Amino acid sequence: MIWNELIIHTNTAGVETISDALISFGVDCFVIEDPEDLKALLNDKTVPWDYIDDSLFERTSGESRIKIYLSDSNQDAEKIKVIRNKLEELQKETNEMGLLELTIGRVNDEEWADNWKQYFHPLEIGDKIVIKPSWEKYENKDKIVVELDPSSSFGTGQHETTKLCLELLEKYMKGFTAPQLLDMGCGSGILGIAGILFGAESVVAVDIDENAARIAKENAEKNGIGPKFTAYCGDVLASKYLSVKVGAYKYNIVLANIVADVLVVMSELFSELTVKDSIVICSGIIGSKMEMVKITFQAKGFTLLESSLQNDWAAIVFKKQ
Secondary structure (H helix, E strand, O other): OEEEEEEEEEOHHHHHHHHHHHHHOOOOOEEEEOHHHHHHHHOOOOOOOOOOOHHHHHOOOOOEEEEEEEOOOHHHHHHHHHHHHHHHHHHHHOOOOOOOEEEEEEEEHHHHHHHHHHHOOOEEEOOOEEEEOOOOOOOOOOOEEEEOOOOOOOOOOOOHHHHHHHHHHHHHHOOOOOOEEEEEOOOOOHHHHHHHHHOOOEEEEEEOOHHHHHHHHHHHHHOOOHHHEEEEEOOOOOOHHHHHHHOOOOEEEEEEEOOHHHHHHHHHHHHHHEEEEEEEEEEEEEHHHHHHHHHHHHHOOEEEEEEEEEOOEEEEEEEEO
16 A cells, blocks of 8 residues: 655654644654654663664754654545644744654555565574575575564564574573473564474463564464464463463473563563473573572572673573472
8 A cells, every 4th residue: 555654854842742733633643753762762771672774873863753654535635734734833933843844755565564674684593593584595404494584573583682592592402302392472483483493392482462472373384383383472470361371381491582570570480380400591681680680580499500691681591490
């Protein structure tokens, strides 16, 4: 479908006023690109970026922009007129909100869906594993190839948290024969799928995002391991139904690429879901919270085996005693 892309050129001071006006006009879905907000987000180490386009850093200064996408319907055409009139009104009232100019272009939503693909290519991780998007070719019979289309889900292997998990999974899988694996916060399903390809008997994958659970299952099917891969959507700590489903098994390996605060809360659950000598690989941890996670898991009866750190992101391996 073709859409009208409206871009309002303003500054940080104008964002709130214009946003309020848009909502009053019945435009309640728009994108704000404010350099100050973007600067804060890019510096936030708690956000697990898979990839950061260099062009984003160029947008941490200069004007703010508000993007709106409207159809060719008569109703949306009327909204465009109202928006244009409001900007002209603001231009007369103040010179403190930037240019207050409106530009209109045309975009195809099919292009949006495919734009991210230009950044995702086959990626070798550890000694054996390769993450490969379905549209790329990779020939190496000595490698274990995970075919992955992450779409809107986190997990392509490019981010440190995912790399660390995959490297540690490869290492510790060698100590098990056909283990049962739990992938908590599965995202694209990358970790659980790799686990099966490394030799796990089956995987239970969980994510609070419905799209992630669906995409993880689709990726498992792409790799020919669908029957061994079960995906659930929900909060295992809040849903009795889900806790019963996930708790139907005892797991030899738990993968949890989440964030430190959630890992701490889930430590008791992981203790209940694992058996003696089980391995828990925790990732998504910023360096400053490593000790908090270590202390919490050790208090729950886990022994610290090792920790790895890349660019202030940490992964920690525990063993159930």
